[in-house]
Amino acid sequence: MKNILVTGGAGFIGSALIRFLINNTSDCVLNLDKLTYAGNLESLQAIENNDRYSFVKADIRDYERVESLIHDFQPDFIMHLAAESHVDRSIDGPAEFISTNIVGTYTLLECARNYYQALSNERKSKFRFHHISTDEVYGDLDEDSKFREDSPYDPSSPYSASKASADHLVRAWQKTYGLPILLTNCSNNYGPYHFPEKLIPLMILNAMEGKPLPLYGDGKQVRDWLYVDDHVRALYQVVINGKVGETYNIGGSSEKQNIEVVRVICDHLNKLIEKKPSGIEDFNDLITFVQDRPGHDKRYAIDSSKINNELGWQPAESFDSGIKKTVEWYLKNQDWCNRVLDGSYQKQRLGLNE
Ligand code: NAD
Numbered sequence: 426m427k428n429i430l431v432t433g434g435a436g437f438i439g440s441a442l443i444r445f446l447i448n449n450t451s452d453c454v455l456n457l458d459k460l461t462y463a464g465n466l467e468s469l470q471a472i473e474n475n476d477r478y479s480f481v482k483a484d485i486r487d488y489e490r491v492e493s494l495i496h497d498f499q500p501d502f503i504m505h506l507a508a509e510s511h512v513d514r515s516i517d518g519p520a521e522f523i524s525t526n527i528v529g530t531y532t533l534l535e536c537a538r539n540y541y542q543a544l545s546n547e548r549k550s551k552f553r554f555h556h557i558s559t560d561e562v563y564g565d566l567d568e569d570s571k572f573r574e575d576s577p578y579d580p581s582s583p584y585s586a587s588k589a590s591a592d593h594l595v596r597a598w599q600k601t602y603g604l605p606i607l608l609t610n611c612s613n614n615y616g617p618y619h620f621p622e623k624l625i626p627l628m629i630l631n632a633m634e635g636k637p638l639p640l641y642g643d644g645k646q647v648r649d650w651l652y653v654d655d656h657v658r659a660l661y662q663v664v665i666n667g668k669v670g671e672t673y674n675i676g677g678s679s680e681k682q683n684i685e686v687v688r689v690i691c692d693h694l695n696k697l698i699e700k701k702p703s704g705i706e707d708f709n710d711l712i713t714f715v716q717d718r719p720g721h722d723k724r725y726a727i728d729s730s731k732i733n734n735e736l737g738w739q740p741a742e743s744f745d746s747g748i749k750k751t752v753e754w755y756l757k758n759q760d761w762c763n764r765v766l767d768g769s770y771q772k773q774r775l776g777l778n779e
């Protein structure tokens with residue numbers, strides 16, 4: 426049984442990770458989350474009353490608070506997911522990305538280092554700081570290659586540059602201070618509880634309301650889609666069995682153009698929704714091409730052979746099965762969507778730097 430501190434546990438991936446840990450292990454979890462617009466405790470309702478789960482509202486940039494929480498909880502692992510995560514928002518306002526993703530990660534690393542240094546040798550040997558990062562740090566790919574763990578960093582957006590900075594800090598804290606770190610870089614996740622500013626949930630919700638489905642540029646950009654529950658299984662494999670200091674890339678082996686993704690969603694909705702919004706016969710007719718995202722990367726794709734060969738992980742979900750489950754989940758959980766959309770974000774276009 427381990428004590429696992431999860432930062433960002435009220436977000437999309439963090440909440441899936443915590444549901445997995447509580448349901449499939451005997452570990453105790455402390456969820457440290459600031460509850461920004463992207464954090465929703467409702468995503469954790471299924472496990473919130475479990476004795477092995479607790480939540481604290483805190484900011485990773487608050488050194489004293491985080492230090493004292495770590496001291497009280499005595500984690501064996503820190504799994505760091507808290508971040509500003511939306512590329513379009515980083516174009517409109519990079520400051521919060523620099524502050525949370527870089528300074529926040531630095532602050533957490535310092536708290537972890539001080540805590541680690543005071544541990545017994547036995548506990549030191551088991552402690553892990555696992556930083557959850559993105560394939561976007563590697564930048565744009567040409568048509569044939571895939572991102573490997575040794576691909577050079579070449580981020581395009583303020584978001585990906587801030588995550589790249591955080592990755593460098595994490596590696597430096599191992600090289601300089603001996604902090605036992607693990608790093609994972611994954612591709613685009615999708616699945617239940619995904620905040621509706623991101624492509625897949627935005628398209629589902631807009632279509633259900635008969636609103637346009639805005640594809641940036643020509644819609645031919647490629648992402649490698651990873652079902653979120655496959656991702657959290659990979660994270661658990663890495664934190665338990667990963668080799669200290671190593672990086673593991675995690676991908677879904679599901680490369681799709683954005684336009685293909687949206688067409689698959691529309692085809693499912695055509696079958697699942699009997700009463701369509703007035704004037705709509707085929708949801709595909711709602712697809713609209715709009716001004717491209719500044720600095721838009723054309724293609725991402727992950728070579729997952731390292732985690733596959735060394736840790737025996739591979740995705741269980743195909744894109745076809747995962748997207749069907751996801752569309753069905755959004756149709757059944759419209760209350761969750763309405764509640765997370767009750768703030769300032771109303772599905773408007775972001776990221777045009779206007
Ligand atoms: P998300 O935006 O859904 O959730 C982020 C969570 O972090 C929220 O609960 C938010 O309240 C919390 N948070 C933000 N600032 C904080 C702060 N200063 N202190 C404490 N908590 C704070 O993000 P996600 O999609 O779940 O992504 C989780 C992590 O995985 C991020 O680090 C992201 O960069 C990385 N990642 C995501 C994807 C993806 O496709 N979603 C892919 C690759 C990597």
Ligand code: TDX
Pocket residue numbers: 510511512513558559560561612613614622623624625627639640641644646647648683718
């Ligand atoms: O309305 C849209 N229209 C559109 O064409 C939106 C919101 C997006 N897009 C395009 C942009 C991307 O090519 O769809 C693709 C996916 O966009 P997002 O859902 O915004 O994700 P992306 O920018 O690829 O980043 C995501 O994956 C990597 C996460 O938000 C990051 O946190 C993660 O690191």
